[in-house]
Amino acid sequence: MTTLELSPSPGSWLPVCETALLTPGRGVAALLPDGRQAAVFRDRSGRAYAIDNRDPFTGAQVLSRGLVGSADGRPFVASPLLKQRFDLETGRCLDEEGVTVAVYPVRTLG
Amino acid sequence: MSAAPNTAPDSPGTPRVPTIVLVGHGMVGQRFLEELARRGVAARARIVVLCEEPRPAYDRVRLSSYFSGRTPEELSVVEDGFLDEHGIELYVGDPAETVDREARTVTARSGRTFGYDTLVLATGSYPFVPPVPGKDARGCFVYRTIEDLLAIEEYAKTARTGAVVGGGLLGLEAAGALQGLGLGTHIVEFAPRLMPVQVDEGGGAVLRRTIERRGLTVHTGTGTREVLAEDGAVTGMVLTDGAELAVDMVVFSAGVRPRDGLARECGLAVGERGGVAVDAWCRTSDPAVFAIGECALATDGRVYGLVAPGYEMARTVAAVLAGEPDGEGFTGADTSASLKLLGVDVASFGDAHGTTEGCLDVVYADARAGVYKKLVVDGEGVLLGGVLVGDAEAYGLLRPLTGTVPPVAPEQLVLPPGAGAPVALGPGALPDEAVICSCHNVSKREIAARSSLAEVKRDTKAGTGCGSCLKMIGKLLPPAADQGLCGCFPYGRSELYEIARTRRIGSFAALLDAHGRPEARGGEGCEVCKPAVGSILASLAPGYILDGEQAALQDTNDHFLANLQRNGSYSVVPRVPGGEITPEKLIVIGEVARDFGLYTKITGGQRIDLFGARVDQLPTIWARLVEAGFESGHAYGKALRTVKSCVGQTWCRYGVQDSMRMAIRLELRYRGLRAPHKLKSAVSGCARECAEAQSKDFGVIATAHGWNLHVGGNGGATPRHADLLAQDLSDAELVRLIDRFLMFYIRTADRLERTSTWLERLDGGLDHLKDVLVRDSLGLCAELEALMTEHVGGYRDEWAQTLDDPERLARFVSFVNAPEAPDPSVRFVPERDQIKPDLVSLTAGPPNAGPLAAGTPAAGTLEGATSR
Numbered sequence: 001m002t003t004l005e006l007s008p009s010p011g012s013w014l015p016v017c018e019t020a021l022l023t024p025g026r027g028v029a030a031l032l033p034d035g036r037q038a039a040v041f042r043d044r045s046g047r048a049y050a051i052d053n054r055d056p057f058t059g060a061q062v063l064s065r066g067l068v069g070s071a072d073g074r075p076f077v078a079s080p081l082l083k084q085r086f087d088l089e090t091g092r093c094l095d096e097e098g099v100t101v102a103v104y105p106v107r108t109l110g
Numbered sequence: 111m112s113a114a115p116n117t118a119p120d121s122p123g124t125p126r127v128p129t130i131v132l133v134g135h136g137m138v139g140q141r142f143l144e145e146l147a148r149r150g151v152a153a154r155a156r157i158v159v160l161c162e163e164p165r166p167a168y169d170r171v172r173l174s175s176y177f178s179g180r181t182p183e184e185l186s187v188v189e190d191g192f193l194d195e196h197g198i199e200l201y202v203g204d205p206a207e208t209v210d211r212e213a214r215t216v217t218a219r220s221g222r223t224f225g226y227d228t229l230v231l232a233t234g235s236y237p238f239v240p241p242v243p244g245k246d247a248r249g250c251f252v253y254r255t256i257e258d259l260l261a262i263e264e265y266a267k268t269a270r271t272g273a274v275v276g277g278g279l280l281g282l283e284a285a286g287a288l289q290g291l292g293l294g295t296h297i298v299e300f301a302p303r304l305m306p307v308q309v310d311e312g313g314g315a316v317l318r319r320t321i322e323r324r325g326l327t328v329h330t331g332t333g334t335r336e337v338l339a340e341d342g343a344v345t346g347m348v349l350t351d352g353a354e355l356a357v358d359m360v361v362f363s364a365g366v367r368p369r370d371g372l373a374r375e376c377g378l379a380v381g382e383r384g385g386v387a388v389d390a391w392c393r394t395s396d397p398a399v400f401a402i403g404e405c406a407l408a409t410d411g412r413v414y415g416l417v418a419p420g421y422e423m424a425r426t427v428a429a430v431l432a433g434e435p436d437g438e439g440f441t442g443a444d445t446s447a448s449l450k451l452l453g454v455d456v457a458s459f460g461d462a463h464g465t466t467e468g469c470l471d472v473v474y475a476d477a478r479a480g481v482y483k484k485l486v487v488d489g490e491g492v493l494l495g496g497v498l499v500g501d502a503e504a505y506g507l508l509r510p511l512t513g514t515v516p517p518v519a520p521e522q523l524v525l526p527p528g529a530g531a532p533v534a535l536g537p538g539a540l541p542d543e544a545v546i547c548s549c550h551n552v553s554k555r556e557i558a559a560r561s562s563l564a565e566v567k568r569d570t571k572a573g574t575g576c577g578s579c580l581k582m583i584g585k586l587l588p589p590a591a592d593q594g595l596c597g598c599f600p601y602g603r604s605e606l607y608e609i610a611r612t613r614r615i616g617s618f619a620a621l622l623d624a625h626g627r628p629e630a631r632g633g634e635g636c637e638v639c640k641p642a643v644g645s646i647l648a649s650l651a652p653g654y655i656l657d658g659e660q661a662a663l664q665d666t667n668d669h670f671l672a673n674l675q676r677n678g679s680y681s682v683v684p685r686v687p688g689g690e691i692t693p694e695k696l697i698v699i700g701e702v703a704r705d706f707g708l709y710t711k712i713t714g715g716q717r718i719d720l721f722g723a724r725v726d727q728l729p730t731i732w733a734r735l736v737e738a739g740f741e742s743g744h745a746y747g748k749a750l751r752t753v754k755s756c757v758g759q760t761w762c763r764y765g766v767q768d769s770m771r772m773a774i775r776l777e778l779r780y781r782g783l784r785a786p787h788k789l790k791s792a793v794s795g796c797a798r799e800c801a802e803a804q805s806k807d808f809g810v811i812a813t814a815h816g817w818n819l820h821v822g823g824n825g826g827a828t829p830r831h832a833d834l835l836a837q838d839l840s841d842a843e844l845v846r847l848i849d850r851f852l853m854f855y856i857r858t859a860d861r862l863e864r865t866s867t868w869l870e871r872l873d874g875g876l877d878h879l880k881d882v883l884v885r886d887s888l889g890l891c892a893e894l895e896a897l898m899t900e901h902v903g904g905y906r907d908e909w910a911q912t913l914d915d916p917e918r919l920a921r922f923v924s925f926v927n928a929p930e931a932p933d934p935s936v937r938f939v940p941e942r943d944q945i946k947p948d949l950v951s952l953t954a955g956p957p958n959a960g961p962l963a964a965g966t967p968a969a970g971t972l973e974g975a976t977s978r
């Protein structure tokens with residue numbers, strides 16, 4: 001059994017859940033110690049990603065509930081509210097230049 | 111936008127670049143700037159623009175679309191960065207006040223003075239207000255600028271009735287706007303008919319009838335004598351025939367006059383009835399000064415009040431300044447127009463009034479249907495012009511044929527299809543030189559040389575003006591080569607359905623890896639194809655919609671079996687078949703709403719929506735509802751929504767069948783059916799149609815002998831009246847035909863294609879549908895019925911299934927690492943004794959959250975995107 005961890009700030013790691021709990025292509029939300037939220041995903045190949053959960057267009061904490069896809073070989077999540085897409089590796093919005101969300105490093109233990 | 115600090119005239123001695131000063135930043139002014147940029151003049155000259163209005167150029171032609179939701183920003187015609195990129199200095203809200211032609215300077219209201227080598231006037235026109243007493247009272251408006259519209263909108267909030275003075279093109283637009291703002295609306299036109307410039311007497315009569323049927327009051331052959339006012343505000347109006355109208359506001363739309371004041375004051379030649387006189391190169395009586403657009407009086411003695419001739423003038427002057435004048439300059443233009451006013455198609459072209467000597471009219475009129483068509487031809491059969499009211503479909507073809515002998519007899523061109531020999535005159539009949547887009551003067555040849563609409567728009571601008579040519583352009587272009595669903599699949603939805611069905615493919619990954627585009631195989635898919643394939647798999651293999659990989663295909667709404675709201679909370683809609691509900695069940699809904707503090711609203715679909723549930727509350731809410739006998743209403747799914755019903759024969763004195771019973775039967779039969787888009791239905795107990803069945807995907811109306819089935823209806827953004835598929839059906843015949851209809855639709859429609867658009871697109875249309883479904887011409891019916899039987903047998907309530915399974919319930923938590931914690935960002939504030947989302951705290955966000963990004967919904971989404 002492996003555990004997924006993410007790093008909310010440099011040097012610290014926070015256990016999120018068992019890796020197997022993540023359905024590939026679907027996300028979950030995690031509450032960070034300082035009140036922020038992270039959206040955590042796993043893709044088909046099993047790789048995990050974490051970005052901020054807050055949709056920067058609406059303020060709602062919903063990115064974890066978007067659909068995961070890939071464009072040009074790079075994974076993204078489409079916000080479930082107004083459908084803007086965010087690159088899971090860089091947090092960059094693919095539909096509106098200059099908009100990004102924070103990315104959190106992830107690792108699996110165990 | 112750039113504004114250089116240099117506001118003094120160029121001092122002698124500094125290295126000089128020529129300066130072009132443009133006065134007026136309207137549609138024509140902006141086009142002139144684009145033409146200068148395109149020809150490289152912007153790079154060699156200093157360009158200064160004086161703009162009187164408080165905003166840069168915008169689309170005046172579509173001004174009225176402000177009332178249908180287009181914002182002033184969206185109306186802008188200046189591309190982001192255009193002015194900066196070309197170093198154009200724009201002074202917004204600073205009109206030119208004087209011109210000194212001797213010194214070649216222009217002085218603006220702010221006191222800034224600019225020297226010029228070339229001065230271009232593009233000052234447009236102003237609305238003419240007849241000099242009647244009371245015309246300046248509060249409540250009197252004109253209809254020309256965005257500011258005018260904002261003022262009208264504000265004033266209309268406190269007004270109940272309004273009058274528009276002038277029944278021309280703009281008057282009718284203004285009248286449409288007033289009616290849209292909820293005002294009782296009068297139109298007062300001095301001429302004996304509406305739109306006297308464009309249409310003839312016959313056309314005017316048909317137009318009037320149609321407009322009156324829409325509830326507007328039309329007064330023709332009478333003018334305005336006086337506007338009555340009390341305490342300075344409009345209270346009424348007296349007409350020249352003595353009639354008095356009680357109105358709270360008046361919009362003057364009695365024609366426009368060229369704004370030639372600046373030109374007059376500096377001694378330029380102007381026409382007797384106004385307009386800055388210009389030659390074929392748009393040069394005024396001073397060779398250093400040009401005039402273009404609506405302020406100019408062309409060599410043919412006309413002032414053109416349309417944007418296309420203005421664009422032509424802009425092009426002409428830019429070509430002269432670039433040193434590349436072409437052709438004969440501007441000597442006159444086509445004033446053909448095709449418009450939709452108050453919902454009526456109106457088009458006129460060429461010699462619409464038959465003023466050519468010896469010309470003959472060919473007229474078709476059907477006052478009942480609101481259709482009037484007239485063609486003007488000469489003795490040799492050459493088409494000279496025409497007027498079309500109520501049905502302007504033929505405009506796209508007729509206008510370019512003007513000046514030629516059409517390939518078929520003229521009467522065949524105006525008769526409705528079905529009367530006499532039908533004409534199938536396609537775009538092939540047009541000569542290559544035929545002008546297809548008159549706004550931008552683009553020929554058939556230029557369009558046919560391109561392969562997509564995007565290319566046509568980019569290269570020629572055709573279709574980007576009034577848009578009336580788009581249909582014709584569509585017919586000239588080759589059918590789009592790539593019909594693929596998205597970047598992942600080269601197939602459309604119906605093809606994928608067939609692939610999945612015949613190859614028995616049961617998973618998204620298998621479908622993508624075997625039939626996706628090469629570059630997408632092995633990838634994740636995308637937000638477009640995942641839900642679409644999810645729906646195909648669900649309709650092929652009924653079962654729990656969220657099992658296994660399927661869970662990752664569904665939109666959040668399907669994933670949580672509820673509808674996502676703007677603050678991240680969800681809404682809950684239990685099914686209420688046919689809208690019939692017992693008091694006990696009503697009480698349960700009330701209790702659940704009260705206990706969970708949910709906002710409660712009766713929906714447009716005869717049921718009750720409970721808003722504001724957090725993800726983690728959904729199972730407990732549903733446990734109570736399921737316990738009381740409720741099922742999922744699928745408000746979140748591309749599935750059957752409601753079968754609305756009227757009360758029908760049991761209670762209603764007019765009813766001829768039991769519509770309630772039938773509605774409940776249909777709703778229970780098709781509940782849970784996954785489809786390319788949502789499905790709606792209704793059953794009415796008699797022809798009075800209280801359930802509005804004809805606006806539904808399948809609508810049933812009782813007759814004395816059984817049921818009539820209508821299909822392909824739609825409300826929403828593009829309403830469509832349903833077509834009658836079959837009449838006087840028995841209960842069993844009705845159900846069997848609906849089974850076939852729904853399965854045929856599910857099998858062949860595209861993603862997010864409602865039955866209405868699907869039916870419009872279907873080759874052979876309704877007749878084909880009747881062949882396939884009623885006469886079984888393809889031998890498909892048995893299979894379609896079997897698929898439906900399988901669905902009906904396999905139906906289980908999704909919420910009951912979810913509650914029964916701890917694993918399925920596990921996903922209903924706000925946080926995976928804190929399953930007990932509610933999401934603190936989902937907050938509410940009170941409103942009218944209930945709750946609403948607290949958007950203020952949402953915008954502020956948690957600690958460290960930045961400001962919200964301004965953005966538009968991603969391409970292709972409509973409102974309602976989450977469930978699309």
Ligand code: SRM
Pocket residue numbers: 673674675681682683711712713714715716717718719745751752788790805806823824825826827828864972973974975976977978
């Ligand atoms: C709740 C309701 C409005 C209300 O307060 O009355 C509603 C609410 C929504 N409508 Fe609707 N529509 C509701 C009746 C209608 C009706 C009237 C009717 O059904 O009789 C129409 C026009 C009829 C029609 O569809 O032909 C209607 C035409 C739309 C459309 C445009 C569809 C179209 O073909 O143009 C959308 C957008 C879409 O589906 O893409 C939409 C989308 C939506 C969505 C799903 C938008 C979204 O994704 O958030 C709304 C979510 C509901 C929610 O969160 O619970 N809604 N919507 C009505 C629910 C009825 C029900 O009980 O299920």
Ligand SMILES: Cc1cc2nc3c(=O)[nH]c(=O)nc-3n(C[C@H](O)[C@H](O)[C@H](O)COP(=O)(O)OP(=O)(O)OC[C@H]3O[C@@H](n4cnc5c(N)ncnc54)[C@H](O)[C@@H]3O)c2cc1C
Pocket residue numbers: 133134135136137138139160161162163170171172173174204205206207232233234235253254255280283369372402403404405414415416417418420449576
């Ligand atoms: C509601 C409405 C619907 C219309 N529908 C159609 C249609 O369907 N088809 C069609 O072809 N045409 C239509 N028109 C007409 C079309 O909008 C005009 O033909 C077009 O806008 C003319 O462009 P222009 O640049 O010459 O004038 P305008 O667009 O009027 O621009 C002139 C600009 O110059 C400014 N100006 C004036 N004097 C000065 C000064 N001294 N200093 C600085 N700036 C000054 C004005 O404020 C204005 O902004 C419609 C017009 C309206 C109002």
Ligand code: SF4
Pocket residue numbers: 756757758759762763764765766769794795796797798799800801
């Ligand atoms: S549709 Fe006919 S039966 Fe139904 S409520 Fe209306 S009038 Fe009565």
Ligand code: FES
Pocket residue numbers: 546547548549550572573574575576577578579580
């Ligand atoms: S004719 Fe107006 S955009 Fe083409």
